[in-house]
Amino acid sequence: xxxxxxxxxxxxxxxxxxxxxxxxxxxxxxxxxxxxxxxxxxxxxxxxxxxxxxxxxxxxxxxxxxxxxxxxxxxxxxxxxxx
Numbered sequence: 001x002x003x004x005x006x007x008x009x010x011x012x013x014x015x016x017x018x019x020x021x022x023x024x025x026x027x028x029x030x031x032x033x034x035x036x037x038x039x040x041x042x043x044x045x046x047x048x049x050x051x052x053x054x055x056x057x058x059x060x061x062x063x064x065x066x067x068x069x070x071x072x073x074x075x076x077x078x079x080x081x082x083x
Contacts, residue, residue: 001022001024001034002022002024003023003025003026004017004026005026006026006032009025014035017035019037022037023035
């Protein structure tokens with residue numbers, strides 16, 4: 001992540017730099033904003049990236065217990081056998 005002082009930064013330079021890496025803007029050495037480039041993303045990716053509902057869903061899912069691959073394969077095998 002590149003860091004720029006807001007006093008020296010221009011919007012154009014921030015946008016240009018953000019296409020390769022996030023840009024952290026600081027004021028008096030303290031973070032005040034992050035600029036993220038969107039080049040190459042489609043409309044759906046952009047919408048999900050800024051969606052509070054989507055990130056709440058992701059956060060909730062990450063708190064759920066996970067299973068091992070072998071457990072998943074066992075469950076799928078049992079489901080196939082019960083058909």
